[in-house]
Every structure is written in structure tokens, then in C-alpha cells.
Amino acid sequence: MTHSILEARGIRKKFFDPVEVEILRGLDLSIQAGEFVSIMGKSGCGKSTLLYVLSTMDTQYEGDLLLAGQSLKGLKAAELARIRNQHIGFVFQFHYLLPEFSVLRNVMLPALKLGLKSKEEIEHDAMEKLRLLDVDEQALKRATQISGGQKQRVAIARALINNPDIIMGDEPTGNLDSKNAQRVFDIFREITQTQQQSLLIVTHDTDFAQKTDRIIEMADGMIIS
Amino acid sequence: MSLYNPLLLGIAKTHLLARKKQSAIAALGVTFGIGVFIILVSFMTGLNGLLDGLILNRTPHVRIYNEIKQSERQPIEDFAPYADKAHIIHSIKPKNSQLKLRNGLAIRAELRKDPRVKGITPQVSTRIFYQAGAVQLNGSLAGMDVLEEARLFNFQQYIVGGKPEDLASNENAIVLGAGVAKNLSLQIGDYVQIVSINGSRERLKIVGLFQSGLADIDKVFSYCNIGTAQRLSGEGGDYFTDLHLKLHDIEAAAGMAEELRSSWGVNAIDIKTANAQFETGTSIRNMITYAVSVALLIVAGFGIYNILNMLIYEKMPDIAILKATGFSALDVQRIFLYQAILIGVIGASMGLIFGFLASYGISQAPFETEALPTIKTFPVNFNPQFYVIGIVFALITTFFAGYMPSRKAGRIDPVDILRGQ
Numbered sequence: 001m002t003h004s005i006l007e008a009r010g011i012r013k014k015f016f017d018p019v020e021v022e023i024l025r026g027l028d029l030s031i032q033a034g035e036f037v038s039i040m041g042k043s044g045c046g047k048s049t050l051l052y053v054l055s056t057m058d059t060q061y062e063g064d065l066l067l068a069g070q071s072l073k074g075l076k077a078a079e080l081a082r083i084r085n086q087h088i089g090f091v092f093q094f095h096y097l098l099p100e101f102s103v104l105r106n107v108m109l110p111a112l113k114l115g116l117k118s119k120e121e122i123e124h125d126a127m128e129k130l131r132l133l134d135v136d137e138q139a140l141k142r143a144t145q146i147s148g149g150q151k152q153r154v155a156i157a158r159a160l161i162n163n164p165d166i167i168m169g170d171e172p173t174g175n176l177d178s179k180n181a182q183r184v185f186d187i188f189r190e191i192t193q194t195q196q197q198s199l200l201i202v203t204h205d206t207d208f209a210q211k212t213d214r215i216i217e218m219a220d221g222m223i224i225s
Numbered sequence: 226m227s228l229y230n231p232l233l234l235g236i237a238k239t240h241l242l243a244r245k246k247q248s249a250i251a252a253l254g255v256t257f258g259i260g261v262f263i264i265l266v267s268f269m270t271g272l273n274g275l276l277d278g279l280i281l282n283r284t285p286h287v288r289i290y291n292e293i294k295q296s297e298r299q300p301i302e303d304f305a306p307y308a309d310k311a312h313i314i315h316s317i318k319p320k321n322s323q324l325k326l327r328n329g330l331a332i333r334a335e336l337r338k339d340p341r342v343k344g345i346t347p348q349v350s351t352r353i354f355y356q357a358g359a360v361q362l363n364g365s366l367a368g369m370d371v372l373e374e375a376r377l378f379n380f381q382q383y384i385v386g387g388k389p390e391d392l393a394s395n396e397n398a399i400v401l402g403a404g405v406a407k408n409l410s411l412q413i414g415d416y417v418q419i420v421s422i423n424g425s426r427e428r429l430k431i432v433g434l435f436q437s438g439l440a441d442i443d444k445v446f447s448y449c450n451i452g453t454a455q456r457l458s459g460e461g462g463d464y465f466t467d468l469h470l471k472l473h474d475i476e477a478a479a480g481m482a483e484e485l486r487s488s489w490g491v492n493a494i495d496i497k498t499a500n501a502q503f504e505t506g507t508s509i510r511n512m513i514t515y516a517v518s519v520a521l522l523i524v525a526g527f528g529i530y531n532i533l534n535m536l537i538y539e540k541m542p543d544i545a546i547l548k549a550t551g552f553s554a555l556d557v558q559r560i561f562l563y564q565a566i567l568i569g570v571i572g573a574s575m576g577l578i579f580g581f582l583a584s585y586g587i588s589q590a591p592f593e594t595e596a597l598p599t600i601k602t603f604p605v606n607f608n609p610q611f612y613v614i615g616i617v618f619a620l621i622t623t624f625f626a627g628y629m630p631s632r633k634a635g636r637i638d639p640v641d642i643l644r645g646q
Contacts, residue, residue, distance in 0.1 A: 052640045057549060078553040085551020092643055096546035100243035110550040112232045158550070170643070 004069075005165050005198045006031040011053055011063035013046075023049050024061065025221040031166065034196040036188065038209040041218035047202050048170055050218070054200065055088060055168050056080045068165060085114050089159030089167040093174040095151040097143035103130070103154050104139040111161045122161075129157040133187060149180035156187060160197075167191070169201040173208060185211060233556055237563035240536065248568060251532045254525035255572025255623065256579055259615045262518035263580025266611045268587055269514045271604035273507050280500055283378050285469035286478040289332065289485060289493045296320045324466050332489055333468060341481065343473050344377040346370045347465035349454035355447075356418035356426075357409045364405060366419065366447050368454020377471040380448075386413050387433020396452055399429040403436040404444030421457040429453070438594070522618060525572070526626035529565055533630040537561060537637075544634055545642035558635030565627020566620065573619035577612050 006029075013024040023046045031037055041047045052058040054065065056072055059080070065072045067087055072080065084090075097106045107126040111117065117125070130136040133153040138146045143154070152172065159167050167188075173181035185208055191197050192213075201212070209215050217225040241248040295317045301307060326332075329347065336345050349368035354361040371393040374380040381389050384400055392398050401417060411417055411431060419427045429449065437443055455464050472478055478495035485493040497504065537544070544557055588605035 048644060052644070055549070057638075057643075058640050078555065081548065081551050081553040081556075084549065090546075090549050094542075096542055096549075096643075098543050098546070100239045109232075109236075109547075113551050113556070115232075162551075 003033045004030050005033050005035075005067070006054060006200070007066040008054060009064045009066075011050065011061055011065070013049060013053060013058075013061040023221050024053065027063070027221075027223055029054075029216070029223065031198050031200055033165070033198055034192050036192045036199045036213045037201070037216060038212040038214070039200065039202045039216045039218060040204070040206070040209050045218045046221045047218045051168055051170055051200070051202050055090065056084055085110055086162055087165045089162070089164040091152070091156050091159050091167065091169040091172040093171040095148075095155040097151055097154060097158075099142070099144045101143060102140055103135065103143055103146065106143050106154060107158045107161055110158060114162055126157070126161060129160050130154070132160075133157050149176055149183070152176060152180065152184065153187070156184065160191070163195065164197065166198040166200060169199070169203075171203055171205075172201060173203065173205060181205065181208065230556075230559060233559045234563050236560050237567060240540070240560070241564055241567060244536070247532055247536075248564075251529050251568045252572035252575065254528035255522075255569055255619055256576040258518070258521040258525040258622075259573045259576025259619050260579035260583065261521050262615050262618070263577060263611055264583045264587070265514045265518060266614075267580070267584040267605045267607060268603070269510050270608065270611075271588075271606040273510055274606055275600065275604040277503060277507060278379070280503055281475070281496060283380075283382070284496050284500060285378065286472045286475055286496045287470040287482045287485065287493055288499075289326065289468040289470070289489075289491050291324055291326050291466060292492045293319050293321075293324075325460070325464050326466055326468065326491070328489060328491070329465050329468065330463055332485075332491065336468075336470065341472050341474065341477050343471045344373060345471075346373045346377060346469045347451060348467040348469060349451055349458060349460075349465050350467060351454055351458045352422050353447075353457065354420040354422075355405055355409060356420050361420065362405065362408065364402070364445050364447060366399075366449060366454055366457065368449050368451040368457075370451055371448075374469075378469065383435050383437055384433040385436050391432040392448070392450065395430065395432060396450055397427070397429055398432045398449065399453075400433040400435045400448040401431045402443045402446050403434045404440055405447060406431070406434055408444065419457065421459070423459055425457055425459060427453065427457055518618075522622045525619075526622040529568055529623055529626040530630060533561055533565055533627055534633075536564070537630050537634045540634075541637060541642050544637050545639035548637070548639040549643065554635035557637070558631045561631035561634045562624070562627045565623045565631065569619050569623025569627075572623075573616045576619065577615060580615070581607075581612075 008027055008029040011024050011027040011029075012022065015021045015023055027050060039047045039050065049058070053061045056065070059077075067083060072083065075083070097103075098109070101109070104123065104126055107129060108122050111122040111125065112119070127136055127139060130139055133156055135146070135150050135153045135157065138150055138154070143151065146154070152175070156172070173184050176184065188199050188201070189211075192199055201208075203209055215225075216223055299312070299314055299317070301312050301314065333345055333347065336342050346369060351366055351368070353364050353366045355364050371380065371389050375389040385403065387400065392400055399417060399419070401411065406412070409417065413431050413433060415431050416428050417431060419429055435443065435446065435448060451465070452462070455462060458464065470481070472481065475496065479497055482493040482495040482498075485491060547557055548554070584605045584607070587603050590603050591601065592603040593601060
């Protein structure tokens with residue numbers, strides 16, 4: 001059995017507003033190191049909800065969640081923040097770059113928060129990541145001054161800065177044209193192969209999903225394949 | 226976890242600098258509040274000090290004097306056969322006693338040894354006439370130890386056109402009431418004839434004019450050395466009618482007066498009883514000052530609260546991504562709290578400078594009044610304590626103004642925002 005990075009056991013979640021709906025109905029899931037997994041399903045099937053539960057940001061669920069063998073159930077919000085900081089990277093449909101900061105500073109922030117390296121080392125790492133994503137020339141521009149495709153690549157660089165075990169994406173290519181989407185996919189592919197980092201991507205894009213290692217199909221709060 | 230975090234402070238600074246105008250307006254609110262507080266409190270306490278000085282610094286803390294009044298014990302009470310009867314006496318007259326303070330020398334010697342007493346000066350008050358040709362003007366002359374009086378009760382502040390030393394060094398000199406001098410057309414350097422009630426005369430040289438600012442007093446009172454007054458009254462060197470006490474602690478005055486009344490059987494009145502209205506005026510003026518300043522700072526606080534609330538609303542996506550990438554609720558809260566405190570520190574520092582400059586300006590503005598011949602400009606109190614109070618107050622206000630919105634920011638659920646976009 002290969003090394004399991006993220007494991008979910010019997011995840012259940014209910015929404016109570018406006019009426020009680022069980023959105024996740026007992027999910028089991030395991031992601032291996034270096035695996036590139038996509039989650040597909042119709043709107044409202046609970047795939048985003050699942051992603052936010054797995055991301056540790058949503059703590060209102062039943063079941064157990066293990067990251068690298070450690071149970072995350074019952075940890076305090078500050079401890080979960082620390083785990084997200086160090087072990088999980090995020091890419092969203094929208095880039096969420098901080099508009100007042102430079103591209104470089106945006107990438108550096110999570111590492112500065114982690115505080116394991118000196119500022120010079122972090123700056124060096126951030127430039128490396130930007131170079132990997134081919135946006136290093138934009139490093140000193142303000143985050144608002146670059147194009148949409150570039151912003152998304154900067155957001156990916158930010159997700160990579162602390163070398164997380166797993167990178168989660170909520171439709172990271174949803175706002176991109178096919179050329180940029182292909183580019184993002186290639187970057188993801190490269191990461192899984194070279195760094196042994198796992199990827200878990202929620203997507204509507206069948207072409208994108210087909211190229212991943214494994215597709216998890218969801219319907220009505222359950223995994224169907 | 227330390228209060229200071231350079232990363233979070235850096236983010237806070239960037240946020241503020243990205244909105245220079247808003248930040249400046251918020252800081253100006255604090256600047257204005259603190260500035261006005263400093264101006265108000267410096268000016269008000271300066272004025273209070275002046276008014277207190279007008280009366281309190283020039284007034285003895287305890288005055289011991291002799292009062293002509295009826296005997297407390299009437300002769301009939303000593304008549305044994307009627308001892309158990311009720312006495313009804315009509316038309317009691319005051320007892321004719323001398324004006325001299327009984328046991329004056331002994332009281333003075335005793336009080337000089339008392340550690341609470343800063344100084345004690347005797348006075349001889351006597352009623353006199355100012356003679357000008359055939360006209361005699363009613364008046365009152367006080368003889369005193371001039372230099373001690375100047376040291377303890379700021380006598381020099383009343384004198385126009387002369388120095389206390391001029392009077393002290395001349396047994397035949399007088400500081401004439403300004404009103405008397407005007408009525409008699411006398412100037413400094415002239416001589417004035419003084420006639421005492423028992424008929425003795427003195428020709429005294431005018432070495433200064435006395436101006437209290439109260440016309441009725443200046444028309445009657447004049448001052449000379451104690452020896453001159455004793456000579457005019459036809460009494461010896463142990464004669465004086467009042468003892469003026471200055472204490473180290475003004476609060477001890479009431480107790481001291483009570484003590485003197487009971488142990489020496491003399492009349493003694495303390496400054497608080499004699500001038501109760503001044504205490505009230507001072508405390509009310511202080512209250513108004515602080516109330517206005519607190520109101521201004523609260524307004525500034527609401528300004529900060531408002532701007533932070535708006536900023537946080539605008540920054541929801543940023544907060545969400547910060548939390549997603551590992552910043553805790555406390556980190557986010559501190560980012561916004563730092564902004565409030567930065568606004569407070571910068572605003573308050575500018576306020577202190579603004580307040581200082583403005584009060585310095587006021588202290589240079591001309592202010593001339595009859596009542597205070599030695600005062601030429603507005604009184605301002607540059608007590609550093611006000612500046613400390615100001616900055617502490619500003620920091621407390623901005624902290625509370627920032628606390629609520631920043632707590633709200635810390636509690637934002639990133640999932641709500643990340644999913645919503």
C-alpha cells in the first residue's frame with residue numbers, strides 16, 4: 001500500500017438553512033502522495049463542500065479526517081490554521097491576490113507566516129516558484145497590474161511556497177481560456193511528478209479531468225465512482 | 226504570543242498606506258481630539274492657576290486674629306445663688322478689649338517650631354486717615370514683615386512701580402493704594418501725611434502703588450513696615466493684630482485652624498472656609514475641560530470605528546485568503562487592531578505637537594488686566610502630565626474603536642467568501 005497523504009472516513013455534513021439537507025452522506029476517500037485527483041459532479045452535488053471539509057476550513061462535519069496519518073478532528077482553529085499554512089496549498093477559481101502588495105510579496109506571505117526561513121531565503125524561494133510558473137518578470141509589479149492568466153499562476157506560486165503535501169483547487173481553470181488552462185494543467189502535472197506533491201482539484205472541465213490520474217465522480221453527496 | 230508581530234504590522238501598514246486619504250482623515254480626527262484636549266486643559270489649568278494664585282497664593286492658609294465680640298460668659302453665670310436658674314439678659318454689648326492679639330508672641334514662637342508651617346508673618350492693621358490739606362480720607366494701613374510677606378504671599382505681585390525691598394529698607398515709607406494715590410493726586414516719590422485714630426502723625430514716602438484690581442480695596446488700603454504701623458498705633462514691638470500662616474500642605478489648614486481655636490482660644494480661619502467658592506470654580510472648570518475632551522475623543526473613536534468597518538467589509542476576500550493560507554483568527558484580528566493603533570499613535574503624536582504649538586501661541590498672546598498688573602500674556606500650563614494623559618487616552622480610545630471591528634474581521638468564515646465568488 002502506498003503512502004496515504006489525505007484520508008477521509010465517513011464524512012457527513014448537513015446544512016440547516018433554509019431546511020435541513022444532508023449534503024455529504026458518508027464519504028470515504030484516500031489520496032496518495034504524488035497522486036493527481038480530480039473531483040467531478042453536477043452543481044450542488046457537494047463537491048465544493050467536500051473540498052472545504054478536506055481543506056480544514058470547514059469544521060462542521062461528522063466523520064474523521066487524517067492528514068499524513070494525523071487526525072484533524074477536534075483541533076483548535078489556530079492549530080488548523082497552522083496545518084493549512086504548512087501542509088495544504090490552495091488555488092481557487094478567483095485568484096485572491098492581495099491588491100496592495102507586490103506579486104512577490106503575495107507569494108511570500110504564507111512562508112513569512114510559517115516563519116521557518118529567513119526573509120532572504122523566502123524571497124529566493126518565491127522567485128524560484130515564480131520562475132517555475134514563468135511569471136518571475138512580474139515579481140515587483142503590484143498584483144493588480146498583471147493579466148488574469150498571470151494572476152492565476154501567481155496564485156499557484158503562492159500555493160506552492162511552503163512546499164505543501166497537498167494542493168487543493170476549486171475550479172482553478174474555471175476563469176481561464178483554454179491556452180492558459182492547458183498551461184496550468186501542465187504545471188500541476190509537473191508538480192506531482194517532480195515534487196511528489198498530491199493534487200485534489202474540483203472541476204467542471206471534462207478535458208482537464210480526463211488527463212488526471214483519477215476522477216472521483218460525485219452525485220447527491222456520495223461518491224459514485 | 227507576543228503583542229508585536231512585524232509581519233502583521235507590515236500588512237497593517239500596507240493597508241493604511243494604500244488608503245492614504247482615509248487613514249489621514251481617521252488620524253486627523255484623533256489629532257483634533259488630542260490637540261483640543263491639550264489646548265483646553267493647558268489653558269484652563271493655566272487660568273485656574275492664575276485665579277487660584279489671585280486669591281489662594283496671596284491669602285494666608287490660616288489667619289489668626291482678634292475679634293471684638295460679647296463675652297461668652299456673662300457675670301450672672303458666676304453668681305452662685307442663681308446658678309441653677311435660667312438667665313435672660315437683654316441688650317448684651319460687645320466687651321471692650323484691646324485689638325492686640327493675646328499671646329501673640331507665644332503663638333508665633335510655638336508655630337515656628339511646627340513642621341507643618343512653611344512660614345508665619347505678623348501684621349498690624351490700624352485704621353488711619355490720609356491727610357491732604359484740609360481733607361481727610363478714611364483708610365486702613367497694614368504693617369508687616371515686607372520680605373516675608375513677599376516670599377510667602379506674593380506681595381510683590383500687587384506692587385506697581387516699586388519693589389518690596391524699597392519698602393523693607395525704609396521705616397518711613399509706604400506703598401499707597403492706587404485709588405488713594407489717584408484721589409490725592411500723589412505719585413511715587415511724593416510724601417503723604419498719615420494720621421492715626423489716636424492722633425499721631427507720620428509723613429511717609431511713597432515707594433510704590435498697591436493695585437489689587439478691586440477698586441474699593443485700592444481706595445482704602447495701604448501697606449508699610451510693621452514698625453511704622455506700631456509707631457502710628459503708639460504700641461511697642463510686641464504689638465500685632467494678626468498672624469498669617471502659610472502651610473506646606475494647604476489641606477491641613479482646616480485642622481490647624483481648629484487646633485489653634487481650641488488650644489489658644491483665639492480666632493482662626495482657614496483658607497477653604499474663607500474662600501470656598503474658588504475650590505468649586507476650579508473643580509467645575511476641570512470637569513468641563515475633561516468632558517469636552519472626552520467627547521471629542523469619542524467622536525474620533527467613532528471615526529476610526531467607521532473607517533475600519535468599511536475597510537474590513539471591503540477586505541473580506543483578502544481576509545478569506547489570509548485565513549485559507551494559514552493566518553489564524555487572532556492574526557487577522559491583530560492586522561486590523563494594529564491599523565487602529567497606528568492611526569491612534571500617529572494621530573495622537575500629531576495632536577500633541579499641534580496642541581503644544583497652539584498653546585504656545587496662546588501663551589504668547591497679549592493679555593492685560595487691571596487685576597493682574599504683573600501678567601502680560603495669557604496663562605498656559607505646560608504640564609507634561611497632560612501630554613501623557615492625552616496619549617494614553619488616545620491609545621485607549623483607538624484600541625476600543627478598533628477592537629470590535631477587528632474581532633469581527635477575525636471571525637469571518639473564509640468558506641462563505643471563497644465559495645461565494
